[in-house]
Amino acid sequence: MGNPLDIGKIQNGNEETEASPSPSRRRESREKRREQLIKATIESLAVRGYAATTLADVSDGAKLSRGIVNFHFDSKDNLLLETLQFMSDEYQENWKARYAAAPSDTAHKLTALITADLDRKICTPHTVAAWFALMAEAKSRPAYQKLVWERDTKYRGRLTEYCRKAKDEAGYTFDPENVTAAIYAMQEGLWLRLMLSGRKYKRTDALKIAMEMLGTIFPKHFDADGRPLTKTPMRKPGRKT
Amino acid sequence: MGNPLDIGKIQNGNEETEASPSPSRRRESREKRREQLIKATIESLAVRGYAATTLADVSDGAKLSRGIVNFHFDSKDNLLLETLQFMSDEYQENWKARYAAAPSDTAHKLTALITADLDRKICTPHTVAAWFALMAEAKSRPAYQKLVWERDTKYRGRLTEYCRKAKDEAGYTFDPENVTAAIYAMQEGLWLRLMLSGRKYKRTDALKIAMEMLGTIFPKHFDADGRPLTKTPMRKPGRKT
DNA sequence: CGCGCTACTGAACAGCCATTCAATAAAACT
DNA sequence: AGTTTTATTGAATGGCTGTTCAGTAGCGCG
Numbered sequence: 185m186g187n188p189l190d191i192g193k194i195q196n197g198n199e200e201t202e203a204s205p206s207p208s209r210r211r212e213s214r215e216k217r218r219e220q221l222i223k224a225t226i227e228s229l230a231v232r233g234y235a236a237t238t239l240a241d242v243s244d245g246a247k248l249s250r251g252i253v254n255f256h257f258d259s260k261d262n263l264l265l266e267t268l269q270f271m272s273d274e275y276q277e278n279w280k281a282r283y284a285a286a287p288s289d290t291a292h293k294l295t296a297l298i299t300a301d302l303d304r305k306i307c308t309p310h311t312v313a314a315w316f317a318l319m320a321e322a323k324s325r326p327a328y329q330k331l332v333w334e335r336d337t338k339y340r341g342r343l344t345e346y347c348r349k350a351k352d353e354a355g356y357t358f359d360p361e362n363v364t365a366a367i368y369a370m371q372e373g374l375w376l377r378l379m380l381s382g383r384k385y386k387r388t389d390a391l392k393i394a395m396e397m398l399g400t401i402f403p404k405h406f407d408a409d410g411r412p413l414t415k416t417p418m419r420k421p422g423r424k425t
Numbered sequence: 426m427g428n429p430l431d432i433g434k435i436q437n438g439n440e441e442t443e444a445s446p447s448p449s450r451r452r453e454s455r456e457k458r459r460e461q462l463i464k465a466t467i468e469s470l471a472v473r474g475y476a477a478t479t480l481a482d483v484s485d486g487a488k489l490s491r492g493i494v495n496f497h498f499d500s501k502d503n504l505l506l507e508t509l510q511f512m513s514d515e516y517q518e519n520w521k522a523r524y525a526a527a528p529s530d531t532a533h534k535l536t537a538l539i540t541a542d543l544d545r546k547i548c549t550p551h552t553v554a555a556w557f558a559l560m561a562e563a564k565s566r567p568a569y570q571k572l573v574w575e576r577d578t579k580y581r582g583r584l585t586e587y588c589r590k591a592k593d594e595a596g597y598t599f600d601p602e603n604v605t606a607a608i609y610a611m612q613e614g615l616w617l618r619l620m621l622s623g624r625k626y627k628r629t630d631a632l633k634i635a636m637e638m639l640g641t642i643f644p645k646h647f648d649a650d651g652r653p654l655t656k657t658p659m660r661k662p663g664r665k666t
Numbered sequence: 667c668g669c670g671c672t673a674c675t676g677a678a679c680a681g682c683c684a685t686t687c688a689a690t691a692a693a694a695c696t
Numbered sequence: 697a698g699t700t701t702t703a704t705t706g707a708a709t710g711g712c713t714g715t716t717c718a719g720t721a722g723c724g725c726g
Binding site for chain 1: 682683687
Binding site: 317324 | 471472473474475476477554557558560561562563564565566570573574577598599600603604606607609610611612613614615617618620621622623633634635637638641642649
């Protein structure tokens, strides 16, 4: 325990292909540094856990000096809070984009919401581990709790909307609020399992489980494997075939 | 932050009504002290979180002196590990007892397994919060991971057994392994919500959500509200009504 | 009553870690 | 080029915390 977790050269997957003027540049823009430090924090949270993550770990991980975090984030507490904020933003941007891009029928919107949670972008072992590390502290940190709760509320609101819509379309008998709660709980539980199981379970396994459950809950909208049924546009009790 | 969380007088809900010889007794049996310290640890984990829990908090909470934890548990690490073990044991004893006491038909066994998770005994806000505090560290602590994984495996094995049985009895089309994973994930997600939401969600709400989901997944075994149907003994594809 | 025995205490200690800050160096600007 | 501004460094600091251990006190036993 104590190896620096080299992520000094972050794979900035963005389209930042501009020939950087000098590779030995020490000064970076404020935003870049902050993001670099946040990523190093996530890394350390995932590998070492919350309790064992020190500022030295973070600065070493970013290949920078000791005082750097307090310079950019004022305090460790604040670094952790902004890390949570960062992950929360990333999460929301992801599902909103996927939701917007999905066809407008209920089955596809639901699919988009569910699969977004298990997207490759946000559902890496490190991200999930860091997320739980911070979330576990939420009970004793009102600021964390507020962030997490807001993230939850927005997503679940949208999910409820479509559970209700599905019910209207196909005449299911369930209570939409309860089904939403159940689905959302399942999603978080799948995350937890992904974190705990190391390499035994993969993201794609979780995806399969989630989609099959959609098929079970909304049998008129999905087939048994969880594939959206879009043939019938589905009106009130519309006749089929 | 720093008030001692008085639980010196633990409510030992057991049938230990034996008139304790002298109320000012300082020396206690080894087991009693250990349990008292573990309960103080759970309390502190729930209120302060993992990172902020110090040995001073634990000994203050138990109204004992500073060195007491190292005397009984050797190290803080070991205290935390034994706390996890304690909660794990309590959890398993609970569901095994409920399972054994349930009627032998599939629906009731399933109900027993599901409701056990949300039993008043083990599903208190403090217990759940402490559980997640420790579980979040599992990724970076092999010893924790092992304990949590074992706990999971036993419970899920039993759950799978009955999902399979239900499928055989009623001819459902789902994959039993996947359904088990989904149900179990939902259970853990409900725990998480219980922890995060403070007083907004109650144990009984979670119970309702879980049972309604059982009704959705096993429609031949439960009614829509999740009540076990026991009238029909249920054979293979038996004709109905 | 004395003698150990064991649970327990709390002061002392050593190590770790977040934070500070004076010094430095790179960019930006004039 | 000179000056200001800004980012960065890394050694110093002080507080906190886990652990130790020499001492204390309740308890049973002979």
